[in-house]
Amino acid sequence: MSKKKRVIIIGGGAAGFFTAANLDEKKFYVTILEQNSDVLQKVKISGGGRCNVTHACFDPRELVGFYPRGNRELLSVFTKFQPGDTMDWFESRNVPLKIEKDNRIFPTTDSSQSIMNALINEVRNKGFEIKNQVSVSEIIKDEDLYFIKTKSESYTAEVVVYTTGSSPKSLRIIENLGHNIIEPVPSLFTFNIKDDLLKDLPGTSFDNAEIKIPSLKTEESGPLLITHWGLSGPAVLKLSAWEARTLAKLKYKFDIEVNFISKSISEAEEILKNFKNDNPKKSVGQSKIYDITNRFWNKVLEVNKINPEKQMANLSKKEMDQIFEYICQKRFSVIEKSTFKDEFVTAGGVDLKEINFKNMSSKILPDFYIAGEVLDIDAVTGGFNFQACWSEAWLIAQHINIR
CATH class of the missing domain: 3.50.50.60 (FAD/NAD(P)-binding domain)
Structure with a gap:
């Protein structure tokens, strides 16, 4: 042998x-x-x-x-x-x-x-x-x-x-x-974001969100997670992997647009109007209109200075538009990246x-x-x-x- x-x-x-x-x-x-x-x-x-x-x-x-x-x-x-x-x-x-x-x-x-x-x-x-x-x-x-x-x-x-x-x-x-x-x-990293909407909400998750980087004309969808430093979850990680080289060239400073409910503004508007018609006396803060947590919903109201005690019937068009903008096309500025776990x-x-x-x-x-x-x-x-x-x-x- x-x-x-x-x-x-x-x-x-x-x-x-x-x-x-x-x-x-x-x-x-x-x-x-x-x-x-x-x-x-x-x-x-x-x-x-x-x-x-x-x-x-x-x-x-x-x-x-x-x-x-x-x-x-x-x-x-x-x-x-x-x-x-x-x-x-x-x-x-x-x-x-x-x-x-x-x-x-x-x-x-x-x-x-x-x-x-x-x-x-x-x-x-x-x-x-x-x-x-x-x-x-x-x-x-x-x-x-x-x-x-x-x-x-x-x-x-x-x-x-x-x-x-x-x-x-x-x-x-x-x-x-x-x-x-x-x-x-780096590939597979999370986004560091400082924004009042995300403050005090680490651990809040969304089953299916959409994230766009408008300047790169690219988007991904999937589960999303609010962390202590910004946003993570599969939707973010997929974006970070596919755009790894471009985001490195941008030195990890870029804007994203997030749709937390994966519905268009017109769809979100129809859902809210139907809920409003069916529940006119219900307080806005206690209303479960979309597939998001009550904490996140109330944070959207707080950041937009909408009184959660207000009845649904008294919600103004301006206030509704603010809500749609925040849950369907919220812009964030990414300021850095973080390693995904280890x-x-x-x-x-x-x-x-x-x-x-x-x-x-x-x-x-x-x-x-x-x-x-x-x-x-x-x-x-x-x-x-x-x-x-x-x-x-x-x-x-x-x-x-x-x-």
Whole structure:
């Protein structure tokens, strides 16, 4: 039998571990090098510690629509390994998964530790090495070998899998090997807004709101959440992902327009007039007219100086117009961004033109594979970023296994 080859995986995150977990231990010695003291840190904190493993979207053509960058390239990747395959992989390793009503997929334990244990056990059972607190400083290519330098020692490998995430240092290392880097900017962030309407209302949510950035002629809809610093929720996060580069150029200062009830002013007017006719003596403050919380409704009244004790019959046209403007087309000035929870995602990384998406190999470096967030690929929230990691890692492992 031919001598085992050495594979070094740089980065102990989702893509790195999934690559190792699917490699053939009879053919390869595999070592994962992770610079932090713990592996799989993003897996651990994902979904509030529950780990949003993937998303119940099983048609690759539909699935790529959730990726602002990389959608064209990922189509072929997802035809080979998609969320259904991810579910099968974990469930066959005694990690049952569940699909929640928003189609996000979690382990039934509601603990990311279940996912982490499955990956770590699979890698350890193959006899592969996991090394923590090993920070790679340089990679040198010399004939058929790669020399991976760290502070304490050097490693040699015939094959390198680069799954470091998008830290500036890791991008510099791969840039020094000849790859072009698309400047990373934040994606998936929330909007910082100072406005009287949002004051004292953190935690207030809206099931389906519409948000526009008028200057960019772009809009998104979905759940919306008022936070201590402004607005968050899927509608905001989708906008931040799709417009990541443009908003970075604007230095995160721009205006948005929010429709809290996803109804036009004429529809909102008709609903209010009908309610007014049916409940003329009811106080405005106690009236439940739209699908918004009583606290938010009363805040709209307060900001517009409308007396909540006033009867519906006495609501003036001017006051009604103020209400419509505030709930259907309220303008806010965004003054900054905030990271969404701890799940920092970037748009940018290794130029996709330099990757062979049949197997995620570098077109520039032989026997060198790249996956995960170090690539110029990112997705909206909901398990999609992890799915890209699982799928890319699967392709890498399959290609290395048949070498």
